Amino acid sequence: MTSTQPARGMRDFLPDDVRRRDYVVEIVREVYDRYGFEPIETPAAENIETLLGKYGEEGGKLVFKILKRGEHEASGQADLALRYDLTVPFARIVAEYQAVLPKIFKRYQIQPVWRAERPARGRFREFYQCDIDAIGSTSPMVEAEQIGAVAEVLDRLTFQDFTIVLNHRGVLTGLLDASEIAPERREPALVALDKLDKIGEQAVEADLVTRGVAPSQAARLMEVLRTITGHSGNEQRLQELHRLLDETPHRGAVENLGAIVRLVAATPAAARVAIDPRLARGLSYYTGAIMEITVPDLPGSLGGGGRYDNLIGMFLGSDVPACGFSLGLERIVVVMQERGMFPAAASQSAVDVVVAAIDESAQTAALELASTLRRSAGVRVDLYPDVAKKMDRIFKYVDQRKARFIAVLGSDEVAAGTVTLRNVAQKTRDTMPRADVASFIQTTGKT
Amino acid sequence: MTSTQPARGMRDFLPDDVRRRDYVVEIVREVYDRYGFEPIETPAAENIETLLGKYGEEGGKLVFKILKRGEHEASGQADLALRYDLTVPFARIVAEYQAVLPKIFKRYQIQPVWRAERPARGRFREFYQCDIDAIGSTSPMVEAEQIGAVAEVLDRLTFQDFTIVLNHRGVLTGLLDASEIAPERREPALVALDKLDKIGEQAVEADLVTRGVAPSQAARLMEVLRTITGHSGNEQRLQELHRLLDETPHRGAVENLGAIVRLVAATPAAARVAIDPRLARGLSYYTGAIMEITVPDLPGSLGGGGRYDNLIGMFLGSDVPACGFSLGLERIVVVMQERGMFPAAASQSAVDVVVAAIDESAQTAALELASTLRRSAGVRVDLYPDVAKKMDRIFKYVDQRKARFIAVLGSDEVAAGTVTLRNVAQKTRDTMPRADVASFIQTTGKT
Numbered sequence: 001m002t003s004t005q006p007a008r009g010m011r012d013f014l015p016d017d018v019r020r021r022d023y024v025v026e027i028v029r030e031v032y033d034r035y036g037f038e039p040i041e042t043p044a045a046e047n048i049e050t051l052l053g054k055y056g057e058e059g060g061k062l063v064f065k066i067l068k069r070g071e072h073e074a075s076g077q078a079d080l081a082l083r084y085d086l087t088v089p090f091a092r093i094v095a096e097y098q099a100v101l102p103k104i105f106k107r108y109q110i111q112p113v114w115r116a117e118r119p120a121r122g123r124f125r126e127f128y129q130c131d132i133d134a135i136g137s138t139s140p141m142v143e144a145e146q147i148g149a150v151a152e153v154l155d156r157l158t159f160q161d162f163t164i165v166l167n168h169r170g171v172l173t174g175l176l177d178a179s180e181i182a183p184e185r186r187e188p189a190l191v192a193l194d195k196l197d198k199i200g201e202q203a204v205e206a207d208l209v210t211r212g213v214a215p216s217q218a219a220r221l222m223e224v225l226r227t228i229t230g231h232s233g234n235e236q237r238l239q240e241l242h243r244l245l246d247e248t249p250h251r252g253a254v255e256n257l258g259a260i261v262r263l264v265a266a267t268p269a270a271a272r273v274a275i276d277p278r279l280a281r282g283l284s285y286y287t288g289a290i291m292e293i294t295v296p297d298l299p300g301s302l303g304g305g306g307r308y309d310n311l312i313g314m315f316l317g318s319d320v321p322a323c324g325f326s327l328g329l330e331r332i333v334v335v336m337q338e339r340g341m342f343p344a345a346a347s348q349s350a351v352d353v354v355v356a357a358i359d360e361s362a363q364t365a366a367l368e369l370a371s372t373l374r375r376s377a378g379v380r381v382d383l384y385p386d387v388a389k390k391m392d393r394i395f396k397y398v399d400q401r402k403a404r405f406i407a408v409l410g411s412d413e414v415a416a417g418t419v420t421l422r423n424v425a426q427k428t429r430d431t432m433p434r435a436d437v438a439s440f441i442q443t444t445g446k447t
Numbered sequence: 448m449t450s451t452q453p454a455r456g457m458r459d460f461l462p463d464d465v466r467r468r469d470y471v472v473e474i475v476r477e478v479y480d481r482y483g484f485e486p487i488e489t490p491a492a493e494n495i496e497t498l499l500g501k502y503g504e505e506g507g508k509l510v511f512k513i514l515k516r517g518e519h520e521a522s523g524q525a526d527l528a529l530r531y532d533l534t535v536p537f538a539r540i541v542a543e544y545q546a547v548l549p550k551i552f553k554r555y556q557i558q559p560v561w562r563a564e565r566p567a568r569g570r571f572r573e574f575y576q577c578d579i580d581a582i583g584s585t586s587p588m589v590e591a592e593q594i595g596a597v598a599e600v601l602d603r604l605t606f607q608d609f610t611i612v613l614n615h616r617g618v619l620t621g622l623l624d625a626s627e628i629a630p631e632r633r634e635p636a637l638v639a640l641d642k643l644d645k646i647g648e649q650a651v652e653a654d655l656v657t658r659g660v661a662p663s664q665a666a667r668l669m670e671v672l673r674t675i676t677g678h679s680g681n682e683q684r685l686q687e688l689h690r691l692l693d694e695t696p697h698r699g700a701v702e703n704l705g706a707i708v709r710l711v712a713a714t715p716a717a718a719r720v721a722i723d724p725r726l727a728r729g730l731s732y733y734t735g736a737i738m739e740i741t742v743p744d745l746p747g748s749l750g751g752g753g754r755y756d757n758l759i760g761m762f763l764g765s766d767v768p769a770c771g772f773s774l775g776l777e778r779i780v781v782v783m784q785e786r787g788m789f790p791a792a793a794s795q796s797a798v799d800v801v802v803a804a805i806d807e808s809a810q811t812a813a814l815e816l817a818s819t820l821r822r823s824a825g826v827r828v829d830l831y832p833d834v835a836k837k838m839d840r841i842f843k844y845v846d847q848r849k850a851r852f853i854a855v856l857g858s859d860e861v862a863a864g865t866v867t868l869r870n871v872a873q874k875t876r877d878t879m880p881r882a883d884v885a886s887f888i889q890t891t892g893k894t
Contacts, residue, residue: 002496004543004762007527010490012540014547015554018486034821036798036829036848039465043457043573044491044529044559045511049449064492067512067525069563076523078514080454082491093459096451100461102847104832107462112491116516126490137832141810145830148818266814315451351483363588367713371595374481382483385551385581385588400549401483 009117009125016347021128023346024332025110027156028130035149037108037132042089044112045080052081054088054311056284058191062115082114086131087285087308087324094135094322095315104136110329122300122334130303133324135312140259143289143307146325147260148267150293150303153327155268158341162302164272165292166260167279169306170253174245175277179221185213189221193280197299228277234261237275253288260289285311291325298335303327350402352441353421355409356384356394362409363387369407369419369434376438398424405441456564456572463794468575470793471779472557474603475577479555482596484579487554489536491561492527499528501535501758503731505638509562529561533578534732534755534771541582541769542762551583557776569747569781577750580771582759587706590736590754593772594707595714597740597750600774602715605788609749611719612739613707614726616753617700621692622724626668632660636668640727644746675724681708684722700735707736732758738772745782750774797849799888800868802856803831803841809856810834816854816866816881823885845871852888 006012013021029039051063065078072079083089086109094101110130117123132149134142147164154162172193176186188211196204201222208218228240238261241254257275264273281290281304288307295302305325313319336342353373357366366383373381382401388394398406406422413419419437422429423444432440453459460468476486498510512525519526530536533556541548557577564570579596581589594611601609619640623633635658643651648669655665675687685708688701704722711720728737728751735754742749752772760766783789800820804813813830820828829848835841845853853869860866866884869876870891879887 002762003494004539006490007492007494010492013488014544015485015487018488034827036827038462038796040462041460041465043453045454045457047450047454065514067514092451096459097461102844104844134832139832141814141830141832144814145832263810263814266811267818315449349485363710364713367588367591367710371714380481380483383588383592385584385586385592397549397551
């Protein structure tokens with residue numbers, strides 16, 4: 001017999017899981033809708049060329065590839081691949097539909113992505129991303145609005161202690177230059193820096209050297225980063241960055257960072273943003289501001305994003321400015337669950353009433369009653385399908401379904417046109433005309 | 448440059464598409480919830496053994512397979528496959544979680560599936576199924592409730608002319624026996640019969656012969672089917688089936704069909720069900736009643752289902768009775784769109800107001816105003832990110848966003864604490880205190 005487990009690193013969601021996830025997704029969707037983002041969806045599989053070369057060397061290894069079909073299957077070649085993020089498919093969409101999309105276009109997209117990572121706590125091979133992206137503007141208003149939208153989502157979910165960490169790829173380049181790290185070592189250096197969270201400063205410094213950065217340069221970079229983060233407060237860090245980079249080509253990046261921070265003050269993210277020059281972000285396509293959401297008790301982040309002004313050009317031939325922010329559904333759900341942040345209603349699987357026929361002759365009446373009750377506002381109705389010889393079975397089922405009432409129909413009830421309605425919690429029962437059952441259930445408050 | 452089209456047979460959904468799909472999914476979910484079904488979700492990819500051997504020879508060829516990763520990639524072997532339907536993953540779930548699931552368990556699942564079919568109008572390689580299934584009972588109440596639930600979904604979507612065609616695998620076996628078709632030819636015969644819709648009676652008769660049925664037997668089967676369908680009305684067809692099969696081991700199948708039809712009369716599907724002995728259904732796992740929804744102007748069906756009492760046993764070792772019904776989201780959306788059945792609100796992408804700063808100094812005020820308005824009930828707010836040098840650009844954008852109002856902020860407005868609010872349709876404008884904008888928008892009715 002075949003195994004009944006889900007594939008490695010992937011998960012099944014039972015009813016309570018699905019309801020909790022839907023609760024989060026509903027709030028995300030509502031906020032993004034209210035912010036004027038429009039929904040789009042793309043296929044799970046993309047032509048393999050669409051994804052190749054977009055995620056850097058590390059990322060590319062983690063793409064799930066789909067075997068050609070039919071006579072080509074034996075070749076072992078792949079022509080499709082599973083979506084690795086929502087950004088590259090979005091860039092493809094912008095290129096494909098540029099004639100019909102507005103020049104300035106804001107979209108949200110809530111769909112799963114697949115990465116063949118080694119599974120770990122809170123890291124899965126299939127997970128949902130909730131992305132917002134905007135194309136067509138280089139204004140820092142874009143970053144500010146997105147940071148505000150994300151903060152509003154987290155506020156609505158009752159997160160109280162998140163920080164949106166902010167940095168800029170141009171600032172990072174400036175700091176690498178200031179440490180005399182050569183341009184061809186920039187990308188490896190960012191890969192090393194991206195691990196700071198996980199492995200700490202010393203290990204990053206060693207990793208920089210492994211990746212070809214001279215020990216003195218690595219030491220200097222770490223020193224520069226320490227100097228900036230020695231200042232607390234965004235204004236002080238900005239001043240330090242200005243001091244370091246104002247005479248370099250990267251002055252504009254610092255100014256951009258400052259503009260974003262000032263604009264964010266007018267959004268729900270006002271008290272949430274913290275400039276941190278150590279933030280690197282893994283993906284290679286970022287060109288400007290980068291951001292990441294952290295909460296104290298979670299290694300890694302709840303989400304992140306940044307500006308990527310060149311990616312769409314890889315599909316379109318001419319560049320289109322773009323910026324996006326992605327929330328990780330799984331991470332959010334894990335933290336909310338561990339902290340007991342879900343309201344009871346978020347995983348409420350209770351039905352109001354189970355209708356049960358105790359004679360075969362009452363089955364039609366049971367179905368009729370169920371149909372009538374289902375037309376009554378707000379009443380969730382289950383039907384016990386078997387003719388129960390013993391009430392015990394029904395009681396057990398009703399208990400599992402967390403039903404408030406049992407509507408029992410036997411030959412007596414059918415003959416009299418009545419229903420015996422049992423109140424499960426109060427262990428009472430009333431026999432009443434069928435027509436009265438709906439309002440009785442509606443008016444008996446949920447406890 | 449890489450192609451920007453989606454993969455063959457798969458589709459991108461732009462905002463209006465997504466909203467229409469969500470409109471349908473919301474109704475499906477609401478009805479299934481009200482009927483006491485519980486949501487579950489499973490991963491897109493399954494271990495390949497889970498899917499192999501479940502769909503018959505034809506089906507198996509259409510499964511998308513995922514290449515092993517890392518050092519095993521070069522072997523060309525596949526270890527995972529994309530979900531082909533929602534029934535087999537559900538059967539796996541039932542086996543895996545039997546200790547925690549109720550013995551009688553009703554679930555719904557709304558997720559995409561993938562099949563490498565030749566794409567055609569209304570046939571895609573990625574499509575959503577909306578499935579309900581119930582395990583643990585052999586009662587015809589199960590079929591009746593599911594048929595009722597599906598009819599209620601279609602009613603709510605305002606379909607007026609659908610038929611739920613009903614047949615039974617046991618009846619089909621009986622009719623094949625009555626035509627003296629040997630047991631080992633049954634499965635090929637059903638494959639031929641399943642094409643009746645598409646290729647007509649004569650071609651099916653020829654196809655039966657191609658598949659090893661003797662010409663006289665093929666002719667006899669077609670004759671038997673004609674005799675039954677010569678009667679109109681379920682009662683007459685049931686009588687004819689009783690006449691043909693009462694002295695055979697398949698009498699029980701006819702009785703089951705009759706019980707389902709009588710119970711359905713007590714559901715919202717009362718006038719919708721039609722027994723048709725020609726209905727075969729493609730999948731090999733059905734064991735009892737089978738059903739399919741047809742509408743006059745669509746070749747193929749809007750959905751279908753049936754009883755499959757042995758499939759879960761393939762995972763569990765012991766059989767668990769089960770029955771399910773699947774709605775095809777794409778088919779439903781295609782028909783509704785062709786017939787203009789979507790209410791205007793179903794693809795409503797309008798925002799209420801676009802906030803625009805016309806001076807850089809007004810950007811903070813614009814973000815503040817947008818944040819305030821977004822906290823106001825029911826107001827959907829977009830922010831024009833650039834400092835527009837010409838109002839033309841803003842007007843063009845506002846037109847694309849179908850906004851009712853433009854809230855303009857320049858240095859004058861900032862100095863005075865006001866906003867200039869333009870009513871797009873009436874081409875009027877009012878300058879008002881910032882605090883008054885929200886209620887002005889809320890009280891100016893949508894036209």
